[in-house]
Amino acid sequence: xxxxLANLAHCRAGDKGDTLILSLFPFRDEDFPTLVEKVTADAVxxxxxxxxxxxxxRYELPNLxxxxxxxxxxxxxxxTTSLALDPHGKTMxxxxxxxxx
Amino acid sequence: xxxxQIRIGAxxxxxxxxxxxxxxxxxxxxxxxxxxxxxxxxxxxxxxxxRLRDPSAGYDPLLETRMEALLPIVARNRVRLITNMGAxxxxxxxxxxxxxxxxxxxxxRVAVVTGDDVAxxxxxxxxxxxxxxxxxDYGEIVSANAYLGADALQGALARAADVVVTGRVADASxxxxxxxxxxxxRLDDWDRLARGTVIGHLLECAGxxxxxYFADPGVKDVPDLAHLGFPFADVDADGFGVIAKVxxxxxxxxxxxxxxxxxYEVTDPTGYVTPDVVADFRSxxxxxxxxxxVAVGGATGRARPExxxxxxxxxxxxxxxxxxxxxxxxxxxxxxxxAEVLQExxxxxxxxxxxxxxxIDAAHHTxxxxxxxxxEVRLRVAxxxxxxxxxxxxxxxxxxxxxxxxxxxxxxxxxxxxRIGIVSTLLPRTEVLTAAASVEARREAKAR
Numbered sequence: 001x002x003x004x005l006a007n008l009a010h011c012r013a014g015d016k017g018d019t020l021i022l023s024l025f026p027f028r029d030e031d032f033p034t035l036v037e038k039v040t041a042d043a044v045x046x047x048x049x050x051x052x053x054x055x056x057x058r059y060e061l062p063n064l065x066x067x068x069x070x071x072x073x074x075x076x077x078x079x080t081t082s083l084a085l086d087p088h089g090k091t092m093x094x095x096x097x098x099x100x101x
Numbered sequence: 102x103x104x105x106q107i108r109i110g111a112x113x114x115x116x117x118x119x120x121x122x123x124x125x126x127x128x129x130x131x132x133x134x135x136x137x138x139x140x141x142x143x144x145x146x147x148x149x150x151x152r153l154r155d156p157s158a159g160y161d162p163l164l165e166t167r168m169e170a171l172l173p174i175v176a177r178n179r180v181r182l183i184t185n186m187g188a189x190x191x192x193x194x195x196x197x198x199x200x201x202x203x204x205x206x207x208x209x210r211v212a213v214v215t216g217d218d219v220a221x222x223x224x225x226x227x228x229x230x231x232x233x234x235x236x237x238d239y240g241e242i243v244s245a246n247a248y249l250g251a252d253a254l255q256g257a258l259a260r261a262a263d264v265v266v267t268g269r270v271a272d273a274s275x276x277x278x279x280x281x282x283x284x285x286x287r288l289d290d291w292d293r294l295a296r297g298t299v300i301g302h303l304l305e306c307a308g309x310x311x312x313x314y315f316a317d318p319g320v321k322d323v324p325d326l327a328h329l330g331f332p333f334a335d336v337d338a339d340g341f342g343v344i345a346k347v348x349x350x351x352x353x354x355x356x357x358x359x360x361x362x363x364x365y366e367v368t369d370p371t372g373y374v375t376p377d378v379v380a381d382f383r384s385x386x387x388x389x390x391x392x393x394x395v396a397v398g399g400a401t402g403r404a405r406p407e408x409x410x411x412x413x414x415x416x417x418x419x420x421x422x423x424x425x426x427x428x429x430x431x432x433x434x435x436x437x438x439x440a441e442v443l444q445e446x447x448x449x450x451x452x453x454x455x456x457x458x459x460x461i462d463a464a465h466h467t468x469x470x471x472x473x474x475x476x477e478v479r480l481r482v483a484x485x486x487x488x489x490x491x492x493x494x495x496x497x498x499x500x501x502x503x504x505x506x507x508x509x510x511x512x513x514x515x516x517x518x519x520r521i522g523i524v525s526t527l528l529p530r531t532e533v534l535t536a537a538a539s540v541e542a543r544r545e546a547k548a549r
Contacts, residue, residue: 010321010357012314014366017231017525023364025357050466059370063385063399064360068370078231080143081417081522083455083483084463090314091464098469 006097009035013093020052020074020089022096024067032065038101044069047099051092069096104283109276109300110333112171113137113184114307116144116161120170122308122331122350127174129347130333134279135175137167137184138272138305145269146414146521148189149244159190160197168201175263176207183254183275187266189244191215195266195540202264212262214253216535217269219411219528220245229413229524236413239524244414247533250376250405252288254278256537269412271375276301276334284338288377295380295402296340298373303344303362303397307331310344310362311393312352325351334397341398343390354393363387363397372403376410379403408527417522420485421492423499424459426512428477433461435507436478442506443482446498451484451491479512485520492517 005011005024008031014021024039026032041058048056054072061068075089076082086092110132112123116139127135139161152159161167164186175182187194195213202209223245225237236242246269257265258278267275280286280297288294303310310332312323323329330350336342344354363385367373370382379402386399427435440456447454457463459479482499486492496515503510 006320010317010361012361012365014364016366016368017523019368021364021366021368023361023367025360061364061370061383063383064363064387066360066364068364068367070368078523081485081520083420083453083485085457085459085481086464095465095469098465 002100004097005039005099005101006094009097011093011096013090015075015079015088017078018073018075020071020092022069022071022093024069024096026065029065032062034101035067036060039067039099041069043099044071044096048074048095051095104338106335106337107133107279107283108333108335109134109136109279109304111136111138111276111304111307111331113139113167114305114309115139116141116163118307120167122329123167124170124174125347125350126331126333127171127178127180132178132180132333134181134183135171136275136304137182137186138275138307139163140185140188140269142412142523143414143521145188145246145412146244146523149414152189157193160188160194161186164194164197165201168198169205172202172207172209173205176209181262181279182264183278184265185267185270185275187213187268189218189268191266191268198264198266199540209263210261211264211266211540212257212260212537213540214249214257214265214267214270214535214537216253216533217246217249217267219247219533222528222532223411223413223526227526229526231524236415236524236526239522240415240417242413242415243521245411247409247411247528248376249409249533249535250274251278251281252377253535255282258282260537260539262539271377272305273298273301273375274377276304277377280336280340289404291378291402291404293340294378295400296398297336298375298378298380299363299382299385299397299400300334300336300340300342302373303359304332304334306362306365308352309365310358311346311354312358315358315361321357323353327351341396343394343396345394354395356387356389356395359387359395359397374406376405378405408529409533411526411528413524413526414521415524417520418485418487419489419492419517419519420483421495421515421517422481422483423496423515424479424481424513425499425502425510426477426479427507427509429509432476432478433458433474435509436480438507439480439502439510442502443498447484447495451486451495454482454484457481489517489519
């Protein structure tokens with residue numbers, strides 16, 4: 001059965017220039033392997049492709065545990081010149097949590 | 102003699118941050134240091150324009166408000182204050198702080214750190230890191246400021262300054278500086294610098310590690326968010342620390358809030374680059390050790406880069422915006438019709454025109470197949486233009502929808518502003534000369 005990521009993980013969004021950074025943390029450590037398996041860089045690119053024009057890189061941090069997604073060309077040139085309602089992409093953490101796995 | 106532990110508080114995480122959490126920290130936090138981080142990327146470019154208009158301006162507009170509230174408390178409790186509120190004019194900010202202290206009858210030593218303003222060393226043919234294109238491609242350059250490191254603050258701390266005022270300094274370095282000073286860390290002790298940098302990074306956004314930008318009712322509950330307390334860290338001489346907050350304040354410090362902030366804005370957790378060190382977060386350990394107390398440690402470090410990142414501000418034209426709301430039956434279709442009208446009337450002259458429907462797709466550019474239209478929809482239009490006149494047209498066209506557009510449009514709003522864009526470039530460290538000066542003594546000294 002498919003579940004929304006929002007049901008098993010929390011997320012924080014950050015930005016650096018035109019790069020959107022999404023940090024994903026399982027509520028329960030035992031769900032981390034599921035996230036590693038299902039929430040791949042390709043899956044995130046497919047889910048957020050309408051926003052993320054560049055590559056998605058994923059870092060695995062089992063020490064926390066967490067996944068870090070670095071999404072390039074995602075903020076319409078970045079906060080200082082973007083015309084978007086949310087130029088920082090601060091709301092994008094909840095876009096990732098809409099993903100179904 | 103080197104200290105065994107120091108306590109550093111974070112009293113502001115951005116330019117417009119709340120005032121009272123810093124007052125609480127200074128009064129009740131039993132701090133050694135209070136750091137106010139108030140300088141966003143483009144704030145310094147905006148401040149530079151103020152300075153061009155008035156040579157005694159160009160520092161943070163809230164400097165006086167914050168200092169009047171905090172100086173009497175930090176003087177009484179012997180807390181040393183570090184802030185980047187100098188923005189584009191640290192000397193003028195330092196003089197203002199000294200003046201406020203005198204006016205309040207306080208004996209405080211004030212020092213300023215300069216050298217981040219590298220506009221004189223920037224050439225139009227230098228490469229923008231973001232695009233690989235020359236800076237000249239972007240537009241008229243307004244400002245160029247190097248991100249200084251913790252080393253740049255050592256001279257000011259060594260002069261026993263009670264208040265250290267800087268311009269652009271890497272956020273985490275503002276916090277690392279007192280650790281380096283108090284513990285006598287060498288500037289090539291990469292592991293300690295990396296651990297201290299992690300503590301600084303966790304503190305630099307203030308309320309974001311105590312439950313701000315975190316609360317989600319029923320999912321991630323945070324008590325008394327309205328009175329969010331700001332954090333402090335107890336750091337030991339090896340750079341291990343405990344993140345905590347003043348008892349009785351709102352918010353929470355938990356493993357979750359700390360983990361979220363650890364990775365915030367980090368483009369490479371295996372190599373987080375600051376002017377001081379390249380920190381690897383893969384060995385960081387986080388553990389709750391008490392109520393609102395989280396222990397952090399274990400980062401490793403590699404040699405700092407030989408270049409400093411420079412934030413370059415440039416004129417990026419004008420932006421016009423307008424909004425209008427539609428509600429009730431067929432609201433989405435009426436908003437969409439308004440969007441069509443605006444596209445037809447503005448699209449040809451303003452190719453950057455962007456139209457969103459707030460409530461449908463403005464934040465995420467999709468609603469991921471949510472099946473129901475909302476009860477109300479807010480039309481939002483924005484466009485970037487070369488001239489103010491073109492930008493004004495956007496708001497006027499939205500306003501004109503009131504009598505010429507779809508039924509039931511209300512709650513009209515418009516705005517015009519100029520924009521400063523930011524790009525980055527690199528300068529060799531050797532080209533960035535920093536200095537620390539005591540404000541009253543007016544002595545200049547090299548403190549590289």
